[in-house]
Amino acid sequence: MRTYLDCIPCFMSQALRTGRLVGLSDKKILDLLAELGKGIEGISLDNPPPKTAVMVYDLIARYVGIADPFKRVKQEATEKALALYPRLKRNILDSKRPLGQAIRIATLGNVIDFGVSSSYDLDTEIHEMLGQSFGRWDEETFTEAVDRADWILYLGDNAGETVFDRLLIETLARPTTYVVREAPIINDATREDALRAGLEGVADIISSGCSAPGTVMDQCSPEFLDLFKKAPVIISKGQGNYETLSDIDAPIFFLLKAKCDVVARHLGVKRGDLVLAARSLDPS
Amino acid sequence: MRTYLDCIPCFMSQALRTGRLVGLSDKKILDLLAELGKGIEGISLDNPPPKTAVMVYDLIARYVGIADPFKRVKQEATEKALALYPRLKRNILDSKRPLGQAIRIATLGNVIDFGVSSSYDLDTEIHEMLGQSFGRWDEETFTEAVDRADWILYLGDNAGETVFDRLLIETLARPTTYVVREAPIINDATREDALRAGLEGVADIISSGCSAPGTVMDQCSPEFLDLFKKAPVIISKGQGNYETLSDIDAPIFFLLKAKCDVVARHLGVKRGDLVLAARSLDPS
Numbered sequence: 001m002r003t004y005l006d007c008i009p010c011f012m013s014q015a016l017r018t019g020r021l022v023g024l025s026d027k028k029i030l031d032l033l034a035e036l037g038k039g040i041e042g043i044s045l046d047n048p049p050p051k052t053a054v055m056v057y058d059l060i061a062r063y064v065g066i067a068d069p070f071k072r073v074k075q076e077a078t079e080k081a082l083a084l085y086p087r088l089k090r091n092i093l094d095s096k097r098p099l100g101q102a103i104r105i106a107t108l109g110n111v112i113d114f115g116v117s118s119s120y121d122l123d124t125e126i127h128e129m130l131g132q133s134f135g136r137w138d139e140e141t142f143t144e145a146v147d148r149a150d151w152i153l154y155l156g157d158n159a160g161e162t163v164f165d166r167l168l169i170e171t172l173a174r175p176t177t178y179v180v181r182e183a184p185i186i187n188d189a190t191r192e193d194a195l196r197a198g199l200e201g202v203a204d205i206i207s208s209g210c211s212a213p214g215t216v217m218d219q220c221s222p223e224f225l226d227l228f229k230k231a232p233v234i235i236s237k238g239q240g241n242y243e244t245l246s247d248i249d250a251p252i253f254f255l256l257k258a259k260c261d262v263v264a265r266h267l268g269v270k271r272g273d274l275v276l277a278a279r280s281l282d283p284s
Numbered sequence: 285m286r287t288y289l290d291c292i293p294c295f296m297s298q299a300l301r302t303g304r305l306v307g308l309s310d311k312k313i314l315d316l317l318a319e320l321g322k323g324i325e326g327i328s329l330d331n332p333p334p335k336t337a338v339m340v341y342d343l344i345a346r347y348v349g350i351a352d353p354f355k356r357v358k359q360e361a362t363e364k365a366l367a368l369y370p371r372l373k374r375n376i377l378d379s380k381r382p383l384g385q386a387i388r389i390a391t392l393g394n395v396i397d398f399g400v401s402s403s404y405d406l407d408t409e410i411h412e413m414l415g416q417s418f419g420r421w422d423e424e425t426f427t428e429a430v431d432r433a434d435w436i437l438y439l440g441d442n443a444g445e446t447v448f449d450r451l452l453i454e455t456l457a458r459p460t461t462y463v464v465r466e467a468p469i470i471n472d473a474t475r476e477d478a479l480r481a482g483l484e485g486v487a488d489i490i491s492s493g494c495s496a497p498g499t500v501m502d503q504c505s506p507e508f509l510d511l512f513k514k515a516p517v518i519i520s521k522g523q524g525n526y527e528t529l530s531d532i533d534a535p536i537f538f539l540l541k542a543k544c545d546v547v548a549r550h551l552g553v554k555r556g557d558l559v560l561a562a563r564s565l566d567p568s
Contacts, residue, residue: 005310008317009296016289026289030329033292037321045314 001246004262007049008040011056018060018186022069032063048244050214057185057213068184070159077112077160077187078196085163092171099146100139102171107255107274109164110157110238112187135258135269138278142253145233145278151175153231154203155215155245157238157256159189162197165237169202177227178203183211188240214240217248239263245279252279285527288546291333292324295340302344302470306353316347332528334498341469341497352468354443361396361444361471362480369447376455383430384423386455387539391558393448394441394522394541396471419542419553422562426537429517429562435459437515438487439499439529440473441522441540446481449521453486461511462487467495472524498524501532523547529563536563 015036019029036059043052061067088105095101146152152174156165169176178199181188189197194205209221215236217225228234234252236245242254242263254277258264264271299320303313320343327336345351372389379385430436436458440446453460462483465472473481478489493505499520501509512518518536520529526538526547538561542548548555 005300005313005317008314009293009300012293012296016293026329029289030292030324030327033289034325034327037324040314040321041318043314043318045310
């Protein structure tokens with residue numbers, strides 16, 4: 001998926017929200033926005049948004065003066081999610097169709113995202129989920145593909161969401177390789193975040209080699225690309241992975257909450273919809 | 285009201301929406317956003333947003349190549365509102381409290397605004413109004429002030445909304461001076477738009493001398509400032525006038541729909557609320 005013009009004001013909003021989140025002064029945030037503004041002419045609409053977002057968050061990191069301004073936020077999100085883990089596990093085990101429920105819960109975990117909005121209410125979201133309509137939900141194709149697969153490549157997204165991924169991986173009960181970002185970017189999960197979520201016990205954890213908030217193929221490591229090519233089923237979590245992989249021909253299943261109009265339109269769903277979309281069914 | 289950091293991504297969104305509305309190519313809009321981005325460092329947060337918006341819309345006009353890109357949009361809005369006039373007039377006359385109903389309808393007319401959103405559904409809004417809650421509604425203070433006033437200074441906002449203003453002016457039945465912008469800016473009403481709405485028959489029409497989408501006092505004409513100083517009651521329509529006059533000590537009643545979080549927060553209401561706020565009651 002390419003960058004749309006709508007992404008540009010959104011980059012500005014992300015910089016503003018992040019600046020506030022990490023406690024920058026108004027003066028410093030204004031300077032940050034001004035510098036970001038000067039960078040607009042360098043933006044290529046041909047790139048997927050996460051590739052551009054790297055410039056935005058590098059700039060933010062420089063203004064904040066630390067490489068990982070979201071470190072604390074990520075830890076808190078993971079702890080919050082771990083506290084929910086026993087309840088969610090019970091919910092899945094008590095369900096008539098545990099796999100279907102685990103997929104929904106894993107998708108719901110994608111609500112944890114500071115790139116798009118700085119606040120979310122996990123409890124409320126979980127409660128509302130029970131009655132929520134799904135914009136697109138290729139569950140049958142997904143379960144068939146998983147049934148045939150002898151292993152799964154799982155592309156993680158945000159810290160905290162990792163705990164929800166763990167629940168799905170446990171329910172899938174297939175050898176799984178869990179992929180994290182190479183270095184901290186926004187609240188995306190790195191190896192450290194995956195370990196904190198307890199994923200080590202249920203999956204191999206590897207880095208994609210990419211430090212963008214998505215999976216930019218030409219920035220990934222040969223090791224990751226090799227696994228990507230061989231994987232019989234790829235689960236891709238979140239918008240950033242969707243934005244960078246929607247045009248890649250591979251057996252990908254995108255699990256995400258469509259958080260902005262641009263992505264929702266691209267998927268043919270409404271903003272806010274939870275989505276399980278089979279790449280093979282969608283050649284766009 | 286000063287400019288908030290939140291206004292900066294919003295200026296970007298306004299430029300994008302307007303560029304699309306007037307049919308600029310994606311390439312030209314990207315150039316426009318890049319040039320706007322370079323202008324961010326010149327923005328002073330001490331100015332009210334409409335003062336900054338002039339820079340934004342001057343830039344847009346330069347890219348479009350015409351001074352009044354909203355001319356057609358304004359004419360259509362006025363024609364649409366004139367078509368509703370007989371129904372709204374009947375609605376007011378049949379009401380138990382015609383003045384109260386006319387105030388609500390005039391406030392509702394403020395939904396016509398391309399600066400904040402490029403689409404609105406007047407019919408739907410009018411229908412929903414009947415059940416809508418009002419965030420702040422100083423109607424008693426307003427009617428008392430109007431009862432004592434021998435004339436009214438009425439600061440218009442957008443073209444089309446002018447027709448709704450006419451209904452309120454007819455119901456108030458007081459000598460009224462209706463104030464328009466000096467020159468075209470966004471879809472704000474100029475003399476031409478006021479004439480097209482039929483306001484000439486019910487009010488004196490004058491320009492404020494200011495061409496910003498608001499009433500920036502130090503850009504207004506001595507003639508207007510003299511009237512402003514003498515007016516026993518000032519009705520101020522819309523966000524732009526609120527943003528520029530909220531700190532001015534005068535007998536102003538602000539009638540608007542709070543269209544963004546920044547203004548809503550400043551007024552202590554929820555976004556989307558219709559507001560009738562007496563300035564004298566709110567020294568902030």
